[in-house]
Amino acid sequence: MFSIVAAYTTQTQVDRAQRSETVAESYAGALSALNAEETVELEYLLDPISDNIGRLEEAGRVLTDAVNEIAVQGGREDAVLAKDILALHAQRLVANERLAGASAAGDRTEAERIHENESQPLFLAMKSRLTVATEERQADSQSALAGLETTARWILILSPIVFAIGFALLIVLWLILERYRRATRETYRKIEQLSRLRGEFVSIVSHEFRTPLTGVQGFSELMRDEELTIPEMREYASDINKDARRLSSLISDMLDLDLMESGRMTLRFAPVDLNRIVMNAAAQSSSSAAAHPIELHLSEGLPEVNGESERLTQVVTNLLSNAMKYSPSGGGIELETTGDGRMVTLTVRDHGIGIPATHLEKIFDRYSQIEATETASIKGVGLGLAIVYQIVRLHHGKVWATSDVGEGSAFHVQLPVMESATFAARAEQPGSRVRRA
Ligand code: ADP
Numbered sequence: 001m002f003s004i005v006a007a008y009t010t011q012t013q014v015d016r017a018q019r020s021e022t023v024a025e026s027y028a029g030a031l032s033a034l035n036a037e038e039t040v041e042l043e044y045l046l047d048p049i050s051d052n053i054g055r056l057e058e059a060g061r062v063l064t065d066a067v068n069e070i071a072v073q074g075g076r077e078d079a080v081l082a083k084d085i086l087a088l089h090a091q092r093l094v095a096n097e098r099l100a101g102a103s104a105a106g107d108r109t110e111a112e113r114i115h116e117n118e119s120q121p122l123f124l125a126m127k128s129r130l131t132v133a134t135e136e137r138q139a140d141s142q143s144a145l146a147g148l149e150t151t152a153r154w155i156l157i158l159s160p161i162v163f164a165i166g167f168a169l170l171i172v173l174w175l176i177l178e179r180y181r182r183a184t185r186e187t188y189r190k191i192e193q194l195s196r197l198r199g200e201f202v203s204i205v206s207h208e209f210r211t212p213l214t215g216v217q218g219f220s221e222l223m224r225d226e227e228l229t230i231p232e233m234r235e236y237a238s239d240i241n242k243d244a245r246r247l248s249s250l251i252s253d254m255l256d257l258d259l260m261e262s263g264r265m266t267l268r269f270a271p272v273d274l275n276r277i278v279m280n281a282a283a284q285s286s287s288s289a290a291a292h293p294i295e296l297h298l299s300e301g302l303p304e305v306n307g308e309s310e311r312l313t314q315v316v317t318n319l320l321s322n323a324m325k326y327s328p329s330g331g332g333i334e335l336e337t338t339g340d341g342r343m344v345t346l347t348v349r350d351h352g353i354g355i356p357a358t359h360l361e362k363i364f365d366r367y368s369q370i371e372a373t374e375t376a377s378i379k380g381v382g383l384g385l386a387i388v389y390q391i392v393r394l395h396h397g398k399v400w401a402t403s404d405v406g407e408g409s410a411f412h413v414q415l416p417v418m419e420s421a422t423f424a425a426r427a428e429q430p431g432s433r434v435r436r437a
Contacts, residue, residue, distance in 0.1 A: 002162040006155045013148040019073075020141035026073045027134035030066040030085070034127055037063045041096065045103065045115065053100075063089060074137075081133055085126050092122040200367050208250055208381050212243035219243075253383045257366060260390035267394055271304040271418055272312055274344055278335050281316040291330035292323070292350075302339045303417035311391045312415075315399075318384040319348040319411045325378055326409070327352030343397075343414050351408035360401050364389040388413070 037059035044052040071082035095118035102110040219236040259265040275298045282294045323333045331351035338345050362368050366386035392399040395415050403409035
């Protein structure tokens with residue numbers, strides 16, 4: 001754009017400068033033709049021989065041509081001026097003829113009168129008009145040249161700046177394109193990952209659904225086709241109930257996770273005592289897990305957190321049930337809470353199979369399960385930790401795991417304390433409370 005404007009402006013100014021110069025030259029030519037005619041005329045008046053008459057006529061023709069050139073090269077104003085000069089010149093020729101006649105008749109007084117009063121004033125009038133106009137046109141020509149010079153200087157100054165701006169824009173454009181390309185690649189990667197997850201999801205979920213459904217089907221067929229005693233009936237009904245509950249919790253987990261991941265889950269926040277939640281969760285599970293004695297190390301005076309009690313219970317329950325599930329040979333489980341003025345931390349520690357370091361990050365992804373011989377016989381869908389992660393995220397906290405394969409794992413959940421909680425006032429006592437659930 002800049003180069004088009006610059007080229008157009010320069011071309012226009014070059015044209016103008018050239019035109020002004022040609023016009024100025026045509027004026028200068030007319031002026032010198034007028035002076036030449038005046039010289040020849042004086043020679044003729046001093047010596048009116050036929051040779052001088054011829055030269056005078058020739059000088060007159062040269063002057064007429066030069067004045068016509070002004071009309072040709074110049075504009076309308078110049079054409080008017082040329083016409084005026086030619087008219088004055090014609091009057092002067094008439095006066096000069098009479099002057100030549102008087103001279104030839106030997107009437108010197110009349111000849112001098114004509115020269116003084118008619119011919120000379122006409123010459124001076126022509127000369128003065130031509131001189132003024134010549135100066136004007138020369139000034140025009142110089143101003144056109146000066147304009148051209150200014151434009152050229154600006155172009156010289158602006159060119160590198162415009163080039164630099166253009167180059168910078170090009171780089172910015174390239175960066176934007178590169179970002180879009182990266183974003184597109186990332187989107188493709190995510191789509192691929194999603195489609196892979198979808199596949200895995202279908203296979204895991206259909207397997208997880210099929211197991212309880214097979215149970216329901218089998219037990220209900222038995223109840224329908226066999227002659228059963230009441231206690232047998234009760235036993236099968238209880239098995240069917242267990243399978244139905246398993247199915248229901250699976251569906252709830254999937255729906256919950258979906259709501260949380262898409263940001264559509266709203267939590268009812270209230271002050272929550274994490275110690276109470278941990279104690280309740282431990283009490284509920286200890287009855288069903290004698291092989292996994294639970295130890296509680298609860299910090300006294302733990303500040304309250306701002307959260308939803310049910311969801312935080314789900315966090316503790318999921319971590320606790322994993323700790324038991326992934327300790328197939330049994331082993332104690334420790335639940336510990338600690339806190340400072342800003343954060344409270346819950347740690348669930350087991351002495352089970354552990355998690356390889358390369359999997360520590362991935363286990364919080366949905367449907368992620370570690371494929372190993374130790375875990376092959378353990379049932380799971382890969383939703384528990386994904387739900388824990390989402391709940392903790394919604395509470396503005398963080399969760400992570402540490403582990404040694406074969407030694408056990410520890411899951412840490414850190415949550416911000418309620419703004420109003422004044423931990424300093426209820427500072428942690430030296431030595432935390434140790435309870436056995
Ligand atoms: P699930 O237990 O249903 O497979 P989770 O999301 O709860 O799904 O856990 C994901 C994976 O993380 C599990 O499959 C398991 O491999 C690993 N994992 C979770 N908790 C523990 C633990 N306490 N010890 C060892 N591995 C664990």
